[in-house]
Amino acid sequence: MTTLVWIAFLLMEIVGLFKVLGQSACGNITSTAVCRCLKNSDGTWKVNCSGLGLSVLPNDIPVNTTYLYAEHNNLTEISHDTLLRLQHLRYIVLDANKMTTLPKFPKEIINIYASYNNIQSIDGAFDGLTSLFQVEMNHARVKVIKNTTFKDNLNLYRM
CATH class of the missing domain: 3.80.10.10 (Ribonuclease Inhibitor)
Incomplete structure (x- = not known):
């Protein structure tokens, strides 16, 4: 169970790296489209x-x-x-x-x-x-x- 929790934690950290950081004309992996x-x-x-x-x-x-x-x-x-x-x-x-x-x-x-x-x-x-x-x-x-x-x-x- 501990390993599964650790993997879930790592996945949340990785996903956190790709969160929306701003806006751009057409959007991309780190921004939403205006x-x-x-x-x-x-x-x-x-x-x-x-x-x-x-x-x-x-x-x-x-x-x-x-x-x-x-x-x-x-x-x-x-x-x-x-x-x-x-x-x-x-x-x-x-x-x-x-x-x-x-x-x-x-x-x-x-x-x-x-x-x-x-x-x-x-x-x-x-x-x-x-x-x-x-x-x-x-x-x-x-x-x-x-x-x-x-x-x-x-x-x-x-x-």
């Missing part, structure tokens, strides 16, 4: 952080994320590093937040949705985005659009 994440068959991710009341995006979003949904939160800004490290990101939805500026986007982004925000300036936000196809910023309160704002966006079809 967002809903779907890994595609090609190894890329769709990450949905919508409607969670987030004031900051998790900084550990998988680097091979192609779709990022972050609408209906309380985001006021996104650090440039958060998105620039997502080199596979093609589609981002930032609608209905409290953003006043747009972050820098990865070079290969195709679709950006940022409607219903408080964005007043988009100067420089689209520089170098040669694959950009669509930008939606309805009711975003942009005050000035310079004639050079979309100079690199030769594939832009819809604004």
